[in-house]
Amino acid sequence: MTATATPAQNPESAAPALPAAGSSFYTAMRLLPKERREAMYAVYAFCRAVDDVADDGGTRAVRQAELDRWRADIDALYAGRPAPRVCDLVEPVRRFGLKREDFQAVIDGMAMDAVEDIVAPDAETLDLYCDRVASAVGRLSVRIFGMPEADGIRLAWHQGRALQLTNILRDIDEDAERGRLYLPREKLQAIGLTDPTPVQAISHPRIGEVCISLAREAEEHYEATWEIIRRSPRKATKAARLMAAAYHLYLKAVVDRGWAMPRARVKPGKLALLGVVLRHGLI
Template sequence: MSAGAMTDPSPQPTPEANLPAAGSSFYTAMRLLPKSRREAMYAVYAFCRAVDDVADDGGPRDVRAAELERWRADIDALYAGRPPARVRDLVGPVAQYGLKREDFQAVIDGMAMDAAEDIVAPDEATLDLYCDRVASAVGRLSVRIFGMPEADGIKLAHHQGRALQLTNILRDIDEDAGRGRLYLPREKLAGIGLAHPTPDEAIRHPRIGEVCRAVAAEAQAHYDATWAIIARSPRKATKAARLMAAAYRLYLDAVLRRGWEMPRARVKPGKPALLWVALRHGIV
């Protein structure tokens, strides 16, 4: 979405823009769902995509903040029974699957963290809050659509959201630095002698691999917890979660194999590996 479009308080994305990219892990995982659940997930995805576009490409910070406030008001109106046009696709999913207002608002809170300022070396608590808002909150919406039992669904969202978001952070450190952002935690950077680094200083530091491997270990612990919950849960309700966890684990493996020496090529798992994940977890 262009910065110019964000001056319209109610921009309407095209239907194509609402959908995940064909061939992506998310698209493949959602295609495994029954039609009503799949369409509900696409509606949630469209919302998340729209507010993410505001945070990343919505123009000056005051414009981004104002647009996110409009999204907050739209979500409130949705739950008050007066949904504006751009959230009407969420009416059915909210009613059918019991989606929580606070989870939609948490997603907006996460985007507001990016919109307010470029995040650089947050402390561990702030990073965990960010992961909860931009990833685990989406997971809490998703597990209700998947049909997960409540208690284990919330636990799955907690661990899988953090596993996936930490994987994204490790995969995207160079791209994020190019935007002036650094999501690696302050405490771990201080451990290699970086007290207040710029993003570029951090990603070029000769010991940055130590920090990244420590973050990868935390991601792995969350993957382990994710799979433990999946193993004891109804198989049909975890099909999409299984595929997402397995696909993102390939990205974590890929960045660990590549290492952290400069220059770093952007990693992407091979098509055969992704196809195997789709075949293995796409069959109940």
């Protein structure tokens, strides 16, 4: 659920993936100084590659085996024996003190999708998933941004969850088509749904109650994110500010659209996104 791309035919020698021009991530990363920007692109390429494995990497057995190879490659990277496909991470790890356990957490998060399709996880499992696929990426990112350690980790915790819950709400129909449902079990049970299929859940006449409740949780994480950003060095939070503001536009768009079927795919207007860039990207 974090990113989509066509898997490389030869992952050992594939060129690093770059974010799509015009995307919120691309715009945010372009604001960084060269060495930090290149470090973020290397982290992005790693995340994109393992996400491709989880989503489109073949049979479950093949996907699990490939994720195990990525785990081994990260271990070898930290042992001073980097495989070709992680060589671009050598300098970011050295320069910014990136943690092995955060890379491994990202892989573990992708494995949660690869082992079996996630369907109505309990709240604890959903939070673990968000931590692995989003907040772990945030922990890598805040070190590259130059955030103070304690507030950087807190920012990653809240912003990762805010962004991932936004993704979940934005993508409920697309995820259901893949046989996945990330809405928490407890909230579904509250509207009378027990062990639903993804399509049954998203078609339920009261599904809006579940989505609105999850949107409120996302809003709480956005509020905590901005509280941390406001007390942090502005230079170190420029990319985080732009990402938080841009993703919040997506959350607002899906809430404003509502949850009645059929649901149109939403995207913030170009002027709104330009306003985010002007407000947070130029200062």
